[in-house]
Amino acid sequence: MHEIRLASRPTGWPTASNFEIAEVETPVPGDGQVLIRNIYMSVDPYMRGRMNDTKSYVAPFEVGAPLDGAAVGEVVASNAANVPVGSVVAHGLGWREFAVADAKRVRVVDPAQSLSAYLGLLGMTGLTAYVGLLDIAQFSEGDTVFVSGAAGAVGSVAGQIAKLKGAKRVVGSAGSAEKASYLIDELGFDAAFNYKDAPVREQLKAAAPDGIDVYFDNVGGDHLEAAIASANKFARFALCGAIAQYNETTPPAAPRNLALAIGKELNLRGFIVGNHNNRMPDFLAEVGGWLREGRISARETVVEGLANAPEAFLGVLRGDNTGKMVVKVGDEPAVRS
Structure with a gap:
């Protein structure tokens, strides 16, 4: 072997x-x-x-x-x-x-x-999206949600769960125009943008003019900075990943506006999905049901x-x-x- x-x-x-x-x-x-x-x-x-x-x-x-x-x-x-x-x-x-x-x-x-x-939608990837959105970010019906890395394994599921749970608006970032179109046309996101086209802060502000209540972070860096800038009072952030800096050899420059989290009273919480395996039965029952009904895809x-x-x-x-x-x-x- x-x-x-x-x-x-x-x-x-x-x-x-x-x-x-x-x-x-x-x-x-x-x-x-x-x-x-x-x-x-x-x-x-x-x-x-x-x-x-x-x-x-x-x-x-x-x-x-x-x-x-x-x-x-x-x-x-x-x-x-x-x-x-x-x-x-x-x-x-x-x-x-x-x-x-x-x-x-x-x-x-x-x-x-x-x-x-079982490695994606019905595995730890899907559980990460489920726990991160519902438990860590404490999503509520009517929230405006921003997901970075939204065309990836976790982000694509997180955005769909937000829509299924009654989000007012779901915005995603991705690395190409094709991926942004996929988020809107196939996954039902309300807006999506290619982060390479213009500064993330500008594109997010245009896509979510009334601000965001939940941020599901897979990227870190300039995306996290943009989310802090667009965050409404008491917004909740689920810090899942920071792929923008995994291969960097120097400290990241962003976020440079972290002090805004104080006045906005933001909740920024990191999490490791392995500490939430007790949620697997609820996750499989709900997401598995959506999959059988054709309401969620991956x-x-x-x-x-x-x-x-x-x-x-x-x-x-x-x-x-x-x-x-x-x-x-x-x-x-x-x-x-």
Whole structure:
């Protein structure tokens, strides 16, 4: 079997040379463990931080060791009665063709659904959007919502949830005119703009002339500064990501107007979705229902082959994807019930 390893730590933007592919023996499951043949794996912006040897909310990747991350696959050998062979499971050992995991660390999923959806809309990506908007930003019906990185995996779901929950207006930023049109025409955003066309502060003010009540931040930097400028009194910010600065080697200049948060009495709160797994049942019930009813959608950008996973990851950092970026590692099961 093959696995992708971290070959070296990047300075600034990662390159293909920071990764290596290795051939190793297929592992054998022990007591209470299962062997999983990976089908899809996730590549996510947060993984860039794990390439650095710095303390954070999750341990850094180790040089010379395989990377890890969300994946979904088929159990092909099992020493756990509650997760038999043939089960389709979500787990945390992507970046390899086969993985051994403790049965208690995997989640059996419904194979009748789109399997890749368990890495996106029905997985941690969707849960991030759900928790960030409803719990962290405390969205209320009638709010005006701004989502940065809105054509990405999390942002696209957050904006749709806001619309479904009765937002007065939902505005999104994206990195191209095509993506901005996608937000309006396919996802139902009220307004969207290409952040490369003009200063974000100017475009947001035009798109939300009455200000914003909620900001779902995936970008940081000038987007966060613009949101502070447009924020209404008592606006709530969910700080989910800061992709604008993940590859910077110097401190970011923005936001330069943070003092406005005092007079406006803003609530800026960061969050880690892993601390909110208790919300998964509510999330799956509500978002799964919307999906079955055709009221919510999630586009995916699918890259074929484990060897292409590093380039898929670099593509996420560049913003090449629309919706969730996933890598197809292996074939789907021949029979799905």
